[in-house]
Amino acid sequence: MKKILISAVTALLLFSCQNDQSESTDSEATAVSTRRACASQQVLDDQLRADPTLAIRMNEIEAFTNKSILTNRLVNGKIEIPVVVNVLYRTAAQNISDAQIQSQIDVLNKDFNALNSDYNSVPALFSGVKANVGITFVLDQIIRKSTTKTSWGTNDAMKKVAQGGLAPTSPATKLNLWACAIGGGILGYAQFPGGAAATDGVVIDSKYFGLSGAANAPFNLGRTGTHEVGHWMNLRHIWGDANCGSDLVSDTPTHNEENYGVPAYPHYSTCTGTPVEMTMNYMDYVDDNAMYMFSQGQKNRMAAIFVTGGPRAAFGI
Incomplete structure (x- = not known):
């Protein structure tokens, strides 16, 4: 397991530039993806x-996050997050049902x-760090809008x-x-904590x-929702968006x-120490049926944004 030292320099190194995402064609918009692609880091760079x-x-x-974790300021309070779902649709299929929306919640x-x-x-190797994050979500409102x-x-x-x-x-x-x-x-894609209120949320x-x-x-x-809400709660991709990077x-x-598909276990990293990768973590790029855990460290990182003084403190712990 790696150990990290968070500093302003470390944080700035995360913000490497990537190519802009251009708007897709109609056929690209309707095709079903076979490999996961999340644009959260790209949007952050922009x-x-x-x-x-x-x-x-x-x-x-x-x-603030690092200090909160190191000084044990985190508490096991109850966080319940109201969710507003904004549906923008051109076709009947895009106008997803209330039942499908509730299934995401x-x-x-x-x-x-x-x-x-x-x-x-x-796996047993990671059983000691797998975490119950303890955050609940409640559907608050559905807003629909037809578009061309x-x-x-x-x-x-959007x-x-x-x-x-x-x-x-x-x-x-x-x-x-x-x-x-x-x-x-x-x-x-999601907006990380610290961004503008006018664009805050998950797409x-x-x-x-x-x-x-x-x-x-x-x-x-x-699990796309789980992955992106993880970003909204300040989690990075597990490979740190760089070869042998830090999350x-x-x-x-x-x-x-990143890993794709359903990797066979154990899957070894090529980085220093050749550790077994936590491919089943929600913040990797594997298929939905191959991701099923957060770690205790990720839980602590998420909890830090909700404590007094944190960027999402209005949700409250």
Whole structure:
């Protein structure tokens, strides 16, 4: 297991630039993905270029998070998060049902409370660090809007009324989800803590929202939502978006890169020490049926954003 030292320099090293995501064609928007693609880090890079002060705010959040964990300021209080779901649809299939929306809430509640049926599949090697995060989600409101837009891309257009989208509802105290056609092979993306309130929340392609049916396999079990909400709660990809990078969590093994599909266990990293990778972690890129755990370190990192002084303290612990 790796140990990390969080500093402003370390945080800044995370923000490496990536290529911009262009808006997809109609055929790309309707195709079903076979490999997971999350645009959260790419969107963060774009936001950092547009707003240099964001890096300062995020460095402050990193320092606060590290201090909260080291000084045991975290408590086991109850966090219940109201969820607003914004549905933007052009086709009947994109206008997902209330039942499908509720299925995503149900998946979040299972995955964040260790109630998922595959939680006991965690290998013995990681059984000592697997975690019940203890955060619950309640569906607060569903807002629907018809659109002629084929795909929305990753520039937050779906969150802006002037661009045909729906603005977030009370983002300081409610988690906003957008269900829409993202395009470009992107399953979803989230805004990390510290970003602008006007764009805060999680975007999930409507094909992968909740229990979306066998036609959308292998991403039809709602784990795109779990992965992206993890980002919204300040978790990074488990490989740190760099070869043998850091996810800023001490009890996850160093991954050389993302994993896809359903990796055979044990899967060894090529990084120093060749540790067994935690491929079943929600913050990897594996298929929905191959991810089923958060670690205790990830739990502590998520909890830190909700304590007094944290970036999502309005939700409260």
